[in-house]
Amino acid sequence: MEYEFQPHYCACGCGGTGKTKWLPGHDQMLRAAIEREVGGLIELRRIIEELLQRGIDLDHKQNNGRRQLNLDSVVDRYYF
Ligand SMILES: [Zn+2]
Secondary structure (H helix, E strand, O other): OOOOOOOEEOOOOOOOEEOOOOOOOHHHHHHHHHHHHHOOHHHHHHHHHHHHOOOOOOOHHHHOOOOOOOHHHHHHHHHO
8 A cells, every 4th residue: 555645734824734733843833923912821821711711720740749839829919
C-alpha cells in the first residue's frame, strides 16, 4: 500500500500546510495573538471562566502532591 501524503491546513488560519495540525510555532503565535487581543492571559482566563460559568481546573496533581493553589484567591486578588 502506497502512503499518500494528506496535507493539513495549519489551524492558525495562515493557509500553510503540513503533516500536523500546526506549522512549527504557529500554535504559540495564535495563543500570543489571542492574549494580546484580550489584554493578557489573566483576562483570557476571566473571559473563558465567565463563558463556562466555572473556574478552570489547573491539574496540580502533576506537582507530586505538593501544595495546591487556591485559584479563587488568585482571581479575587486581581479582580475584586
Ligand atoms: Zn499557521
